Amino acid sequence: xxxxxxxxxxxxxxxxxxxxxxxxxxxxxxxxxxxxxxxxxxxxxxxxxxxxxxxxxxxxxxxxxxxxxxxxxxxxxxxxxxxxxxxxxxxxxxxxxxxxxxxxxxxxxxxxxxxxxxxxxxxxxxxxxxxxxxxxxxxxxxxxxxxxxxxxxxxxxxxxxxxxxxxxxxxxxxxxxxxxxxxxxxxxxxxxxxxxxxxxxxxxxxxxxxxxxxxxxxxxxxxxxxxxxxxxxxxxxxxxxxxxxxxxxxxxxxxxxxxxxxxxxxxxxxxxxxxxxxxxxxxxxxxxxxxxxxxxxxxxxxxxxxxxxxxxxxxxxxxxxxxxxxxxxxxxxxxxxxxxxxxxxxxxxxxxxxxxxxxxxxxxxxxxxxxxxxxxxxxxxxxxxxxxxxxxxxxxxxxxxxxxxxxxxxxxxxxxxxxxxxxxxxxxxxxxxxxxxxxxxxxxxxxxxxxxxxxxxxxxxxxxxxxxxxxxxxxxxxxxxxxxxxxxxxxxxxxxxxxxxxxxxxxxxxxxxxxxxxxxxxxxxxxx
Amino acid sequence: xxxxxxxxxxxxxxxxxxxxxxxxxxxxxxxxxxxxxxxxxxxxxxxxxxxxxxxxxxxxxxxxxxxxxxxxxxxxxxxxxxxxxxxxxxxxxxxxxxxxxxxxxxxxxxxxxxxxxxxxxxxxxxxxxxxxxxxxxxxxxxxxxxxxxxxxxxxxxxxxxxxxxxxxxxxxxxxxxxxxxxxxxxxxxxxxxxxxxxxxxxxxxxxxxxxxxxxxxxxxxxxxxxxxxxxxxxxxxxxxxxxxxxxxxxx
Numbered sequence: 001x002x003x004x005x006x007x008x009x010x011x012x013x014x015x016x017x018x019x020x021x022x023x024x025x026x027x028x029x030x031x032x033x034x035x036x037x038x039x040x041x042x043x044x045x046x047x048x049x050x051x052x053x054x055x056x057x058x059x060x061x062x063x064x065x066x067x068x069x070x071x072x073x074x075x076x077x078x079x080x081x082x083x084x085x086x087x088x089x090x091x092x093x094x095x096x097x098x099x100x101x102x103x104x105x106x107x108x109x110x111x112x113x114x115x116x117x118x119x120x121x122x123x124x125x126x127x128x129x130x131x132x133x134x135x136x137x138x139x140x141x142x143x144x145x146x147x148x149x150x151x152x153x154x155x156x157x158x159x160x161x162x163x164x165x166x167x168x169x170x171x172x173x174x175x176x177x178x179x180x181x182x183x184x185x186x187x188x189x190x191x192x193x194x195x196x197x198x199x200x201x202x203x204x205x206x207x208x209x210x211x212x213x214x215x216x217x218x219x220x221x222x223x224x225x226x227x228x229x230x231x232x233x234x235x236x237x238x239x240x241x242x243x244x245x246x247x248x249x250x251x252x253x254x255x256x257x258x259x260x261x262x263x264x265x266x267x268x269x270x271x272x273x274x275x276x277x278x279x280x281x282x283x284x285x286x287x288x289x290x291x292x293x294x295x296x297x298x299x300x301x302x303x304x305x306x307x308x309x310x311x312x313x314x315x316x317x318x319x320x321x322x323x324x325x326x327x328x329x330x331x332x333x334x335x336x337x338x339x340x341x342x343x344x345x346x347x348x349x350x351x352x353x354x355x356x357x358x359x360x361x362x363x364x365x366x367x368x369x370x371x372x373x374x375x376x377x378x379x380x381x382x383x384x385x386x387x388x389x390x391x392x393x394x395x396x397x398x399x400x401x402x403x404x405x406x407x408x409x410x411x412x413x414x415x416x417x418x419x420x421x422x423x424x425x426x427x428x429x430x431x432x433x434x435x436x437x438x439x440x441x442x443x444x445x446x447x448x449x450x451x452x453x454x455x456x457x458x459x460x461x462x463x464x465x466x467x468x469x470x471x472x473x474x475x476x477x478x479x480x481x482x483x484x485x486x487x488x489x490x491x492x493x494x495x496x497x498x499x500x501x502x503x504x505x506x507x508x509x510x511x512x513x514x515x516x517x518x519x520x521x522x523x524x525x526x527x528x
Numbered sequence: 529x530x531x532x533x534x535x536x537x538x539x540x541x542x543x544x545x546x547x548x549x550x551x552x553x554x555x556x557x558x559x560x561x562x563x564x565x566x567x568x569x570x571x572x573x574x575x576x577x578x579x580x581x582x583x584x585x586x587x588x589x590x591x592x593x594x595x596x597x598x599x600x601x602x603x604x605x606x607x608x609x610x611x612x613x614x615x616x617x618x619x620x621x622x623x624x625x626x627x628x629x630x631x632x633x634x635x636x637x638x639x640x641x642x643x644x645x646x647x648x649x650x651x652x653x654x655x656x657x658x659x660x661x662x663x664x665x666x667x668x669x670x671x672x673x674x675x676x677x678x679x680x681x682x683x684x685x686x687x688x689x690x691x692x693x694x695x696x697x698x699x700x701x702x703x704x705x706x707x708x709x710x711x712x713x714x715x716x717x718x719x720x721x722x723x724x725x726x727x728x729x730x731x732x733x734x735x736x737x738x739x740x741x742x743x744x745x746x747x748x749x750x751x752x753x754x755x756x757x758x759x760x761x762x763x764x765x766x767x768x769x770x771x772x773x774x775x776x777x778x779x
Contacts, residue, residue, distance in 0.1 A: 434615030437580060438629050438678070439604030448628075452619045 036064070038253065038260075041079050041091035041399075042071040044478065045201040045493050046283050046290065047138065047221060047276065051092040053294035054267060055247055061298070062263045070399055072489050074386070074478030075174050076101050078393055082480075083248065084126050085397040090249045090260075093130075094138060096241035098122065098248075100180040107180060111137070111242040127251045131261065132268035133244035136221055136276040140175065140240050141232040142185075143218035145208060149231040156236035160215070161191045168195035170204045170213035180241060181217065188239040202284075202493040205230070221273055223281020245271075266301060287496060323498045330502065334487075338506055341483035344401065344473045345510075348408030349466055356413045356465075357458060360420020361446065370421060377414040385411070385475045393479045404473070404481035411472055412465035419461025423454030456525040463518040470511040474503065484510075530554040530577055530686065530720070535586030537572050546572040548742040550586070556685075559712060559719040560747075561729040563765075564739035570722045571612070573739070574688050577720065578607045590686070605629050608679030608687040608717075612694060614671045616663040622648070622674055623659040629682040647677035650711065669700035676708070680715070689721045693728065705731050726769065730776050738762050750777055 038059055042052030049071050056067045070088060073079050080102050082088040098118045099105055103125075108114050119130040142157045154160060160167065175181035176198055186192055193215060199207055204216040205224040218225055218232065220243075225232060247264055254261060271279075279297065282288045327334065363370040383391075388410065392403035427450060435445040451458075477485030487503030490496075530553070537547040547569040554560045562570040575581035576588050579600040588595040595603065608629075616625050624631075626647050627640040635643070645655035651673040663671055672692055679687055693701040705728060712719060723729055729736050730750055737747040738761070746758035754777055757763035 428613075430611065430613035430615050431617065433580065434611050434617070437578065437604060437609040437611060437615070439601045439632055441601055444632065449617055449619075453617075 037066045037068050038089045038257075039068045039070055039087065041073050041082060041088040041480070042069075043076065043079055043091075044072040044074060044489055045219070047219065047280050048092065049290035049490070049493070050279050050283060050293055051134075051245060051247075053290045054297065055090055055092065055264060057291070057294050057298055058263050058266065059260060063257065063259055065257065065260075070480035072477050072486060072493070073399065073480050074390065078390070078399070078479060081393070081397060082399045083128060083250065086250065086252075087397070087399045088250075089253045090247055092134075092245050093248045094243035094245050095133070096139070096180060096243040097178075099241055100184075101178055104179070107184070107239070107241045109238050109241060111244055114242050115244060115246075122248065123251070129249050129251050129254050131247045131249060131264055133246040134267050134271045134276075135269045136245060136271050136273045138219050138221045138243045138245055138276065139235075140180070140243070141218045141220045141225070142235070143208065143216050143225060143230050143232050144214060145211070146229045146231040148214065149233070154231075154233060156234040157185075157189055157239075158236045159233065161189065164191040165194045167193050167214040168197070169193040169215040169217075170197050170199040170207050171217045172201045172204065173198045175217040180239075185239060188237050200492050202491075221276040221280055223277050223279075223284055226277070227281060227285050245276075266298075270301070271297075323501060326498050326502065334502065334506065337482065337484050337486055337503070338510070340481075341470070341473055341485075341507065342510065344404060344408065344476055344481060344483050345466065345469045345514075347401070348405045348412055348469050348473070349462065351405065352409045352412035352416055352465060352469075353462060355409065356416030356461075357420050359413070360417045360458075361424065361451075363417070364421050364424040374418065374421070377417050380410045381414050383410075385472050386478065389475060389479050399480040401476075401481050403479055404476035408469050408473055408476075412469050415461040415464040415468075416458070417461075419457050419464075420454065423457030423461075424450055426457075427453055456522055459518060459522045459525060463515055463522065466514050466518060467511045470507055470514060474507050529556055529589075529591065530718070531589040532573070532576070533587045533589070535573070535576060535583040535588060537569070537576065537581060538584050545569075545742045547576070547583075550739075550742075550744045552737055552744060552747060554686075554718060554720055556718050557716055558734040559721060559732055561733035561736045562720065562722045562739060563724070563726065563729040563733075563736050565724055568739045569742040570724075570739050571690055574690055574720060574722050577686075577688055578604050578609060580604075601632075605632055605682060606684050606686075608682070608684040610672070610675045610679045610687070610689040610692040612690045612692070614663075614668075614675050614692075614695075616671055616674060616678070618663050621660050621662060622653075622666070623655075625663065625674060626677045626681050628678060633682055643681055644677075647681050648674075650680065650714075651677045651707065653677070667700075668696050669704060672696065672704060673707070676704075676711070680711070680717075685718060687717045687719045689719060691722050691724070694723070694725075701728070708732060726766065727776070738765065 040052050040056045042048035052069065052071050056069055059065055060067050070082075073082070076093075076097055079088065079091050079093070083091060095111070095114045095118050099114055100107060103118065103121050105117070108117070115130070115133060122128040122130055144154060148154075152159075152163070171182055176196065177183070182196070197213060199213070199216070201219075204213070205218065205222065205228050207213050208216045208230060209228040218230065220232065224230070247267065249260065279293050282293050283290055321329070359373060363373045385407065388407045389403065392406050393399065396403045396406070431449060431453065432445070435449045440448060473483050474485035474488055476483050477489045484503040484507045488500050491498070491500030491503065532550055532552045535547060535550050536545055538545050550569075550573060562573060564570045572581055576583050577590065577595075579595055590598065590603065590607070617628070620628070623641065623644045626644040630640045630643055645659065648655040648658055653670060653673055658666070658670070658674075663674070666674065675692060693704050696704065709732065721732055733750060735747060735749050736753050738745040738753065740761045746753060746762045753762060754766060754774070757766060
């Protein structure tokens, strides 16, 4: 390992510029938390995004508040915790979900009673306000292929009891764990399905229609039930509680801006099951966007002329256009996501370098600690990314860049620490002795000799980390940190491969470009 | 003056000794050559002079003060050291390598550059040609000239040289030996020079200290050692090439 004697300064300059650019990106795209900003969340499926858009656009049209969208969050747990900690101000929740998953009480079947209980408990326990329900009941619906049901004469969930052992079920991850999901269903009906697979909510309808699974936990308001010729089985034991959708809002916000209650009143009791199914269908099958569908609904209600339009780029009608047309139409949004993604990656890398390189130096100096530290960073690496994100969200109690960047840093550490350690360890003992012999102190030896000589190996570690980080950063979307993962998760949620590609391809390109750029720095540092 | 008093060094807690009960004085202005075969402890002895190796027992005094009382970094910067493996820093230019000790001593950059150029001229390398090159672009002989220039850059009173010419071909080695003699005449440094090469010892030394298995066998001028070998080992060491040695010693 030899370094060109006349190059390190320019190479270090290049690398520092690259990272500086990244930090600037991160700073520019980081969210501003001003007092007059309302943060609206949604879970990661189409209906949630449409409802989120409805709330967001109504507030944008009729108030002077600025709206920040944190859509596509990874499940009820994330949304609720974010609302309680004030990271979110509003999101639309379902009464049954609140009753069983948040309040963890016993199931009830009376819609009004459930709403009363939930609203009271939220006010008292969390200082959160439920606004009136919108009208539709998005219950879980145990759903099979219509042809399959006809063949066997299935009408109710109970009809499956005898054959369940031969059926394979595709359930969402959340359904697999919820008390009002599969665990409760098994207890209530007393049977197990032969096989179960965790499926993304956006993919399970297609999986059922294609015969890859036999049963899914559809959402009653999903347009794809009709579109894919599926049949909802009747809940003959009244196992599922009602799931009335209603905006849940932080009391403090409502107190400061009472007009929000008035603005959102237009949603009360105005969206029935059929309407919601149609809106979902328009996005999922007709390839419109949640923003467009929400705007059309608001305008069809004559709910006031817009005195301010959405500042968001996502008002494009995707329709069935080609992916190229989609790229053209979403160019601005695409760039924004690219910058967000680069920002997350670069910020994480800067922090990982600032932690990883000194750690590598320390364990080189104190060799006894090396095995322990290296094992710890290796273990970190084996934690599944989503579990890590969920855990860090729980630790920080906030959404967005902070937990996301933390996760990325933890994953990025290993190659940097290992390469710093190895790079220093493998320096020629003669050079080290020469450094001591001319009278360098420990610090001088490190800065003037050891680090410059180990730099190519350290930079190689940084390159490996960077490529990983670009990839893992696509998961940040699940805790609302933005980036190209937004497209990927929306694409999955809407079963729209074009959207998925819109996120995946730029992410891959970014990984390749960064890898090549850092490789140039490396080559610059190394002698041929 | 450098004085070693009954120094011993063990690297394995007393099972074996690299250096044992060695006492030796290096007088100001002389070139003392530590002569012996590999593993006889001569390099370890040299490293104890500037604190790269700490003696297990005994004392090392430089300028009348125990080395342990010196600030070890200042001591090292005040003693030039030429390394066996040359030990130039591969990521620094020749100028930067030569000026490293002045840099550590906090000289301003302009003065460092001037000094580096003087030193390169002293070892007969053209500063304009060599100053901005990388060590790897130089031949072994050129690299070791730079090594000598680096050791001399801060104008130290003492120069420690650890088999500096061992890896060079005979012609280059001879040229560098002559260079060293010239430099010594010009600058009058006190030099401790480690070698296993009898001819090199006789060429360079004012006095020779013969070491064997960690112990000092004999110390004396070339004539004393050749005429009156103190031990069988010293006698054997010089007996084989005796005819040539007498010729050289007569010079």
